[in-house]
Amino acid sequence: MNVPSSLTDYVSAGNVFFLLWGAVLIFSMHAGFAFLEAGSVRKKNIVNALTKIPTDWAVSTVVYFLIGFPIAYGITFFGKASDLLGNNSGYDLAHFFFLLCFAAVIPAIISGGVAERMKFGPQVLAGAVFVALAYPLFEGLVWGRFNVLGATDGWLAGIFGAGFHDYAGSVVVHAMGGWLALPGILLLKPRMGRYVNGDSRPLQIHSVPYVALGSWLLMIGWFGFNVASAATLPNISGLVAANSLLAMGGGLLSAVLVSKRDSVFVYNGALAGLVAVCAGSDIMHPLAALAVGAIAGIIFVKGFLWANEKLRIDDVLGVWPLHGLCGAWGGIAAGIFGYEQLGGIGGVSFFSQLTGTLTCIAIAVVFSGVTYFIIKKTYGIRLSPQQELLGSDLSIHSGKAYPEELI
């Protein structure tokens, strides 16, 4: 074996290892989604939350392998296994795993908004449709093979001088998930007993420790989400890690201040900061990231109360404010703090960021509205009142979270 070829081998192996390191970290975020939802629902819906998330994950794996990834990147996996491995240690497959972890975030986000009242099958089906079609379509426009929004020589770059920049998915993943969830939440209507005769009656969450655990898992995994978005080892950036840290700190601290130390808001504030920093994490100054995160924390706290108390949208985990609003803010913020004049690295356009973000919202709302509307009119999306009162644990899974306590 001569030296150059062995070096090439190490380079491919290093890239594959790097992507898998990120993928496994993001995989742990799905445990975070599961526990965040399990803690944020009432006792009678814990099993449902803990069953939906892994089911959605498995369905996403299959549909993204067969349909989604090929749509976004034009790479299929139908050849011989030896061809799939190729001479680069199976980089395409590792890349698929890594991007699946992003794609599968979509149903995990939606799950938290439609919790406690949705039928199981429609939830899984809608998630599959989004991961197979809606998400890869927009992903392909920004990161993939369609030269439209993201590419440096794409259509949008031709108009505004720079393409739509979304490094780790504030918009591609989070805004997409949050805005896909919104029509579903609206068509589903609020949970029974949430708004009665004009009164808002908060339905209490059952476990702050579960919410905390879920949030910690998400926070830790997020560093794979952002840092490994470099895609290859030579592109790794300490700036991305530092920016993620500062945005998380900013979101957490602003939530501490604005919510007057409300624990569940504090944990979500950290996530809001992380959602918002994804897009510009590779081009902003760490102090700008701190500001972006801090603003996201305020957007979440105020947005959650506005959506749930004022607009009376019963978004159980606040996924629309958290992912939809903070994600959109992240996309736009990259087009503000990315400029060199504000300490950034440059190469962005505010109007490209705005256009990309609005395109995402439009695709998500239309796609989701049509999908949920069709399912609602044909099979139905909501549990019967009796099933909802009994709880989705008993009515869907015929078992509760703590069977030993049955007497």
Added chain:
Amino acid sequence: METAKFTMIQCVFKGERLYDVQKTMEDIDVVGITIWEVKGHGRQKGHIEHYRGLETKVNLLPKLMLEIVVPNSEVEIIVESLLKAARTGDIGDGKIFLLPVADVIRVRTGDRGIKAI
């Protein structure tokens, strides 16, 4: 002993009616209430649950029980309000029991009778 002047009203009802039951009691000026978390069954006798494929028959279902002691003269109006507040119309809405109470005594002062309520 003379005839009881007070009645204990026990009302077993579904947990999701708690807000309305409590609000009704406030609206008709029932000053003190006790709520128990109870388990039991009526004619329906529960349902089946599954864990790792194993069937478990659950015949005790969780309910709430309101307990209040009131002068006999107020019993009918309270029962009427409770029927409205606790009813969903489905099986398992619960029961109301009326029990005679010999006397009421306030622990702090030793007051008896109507003054102690």
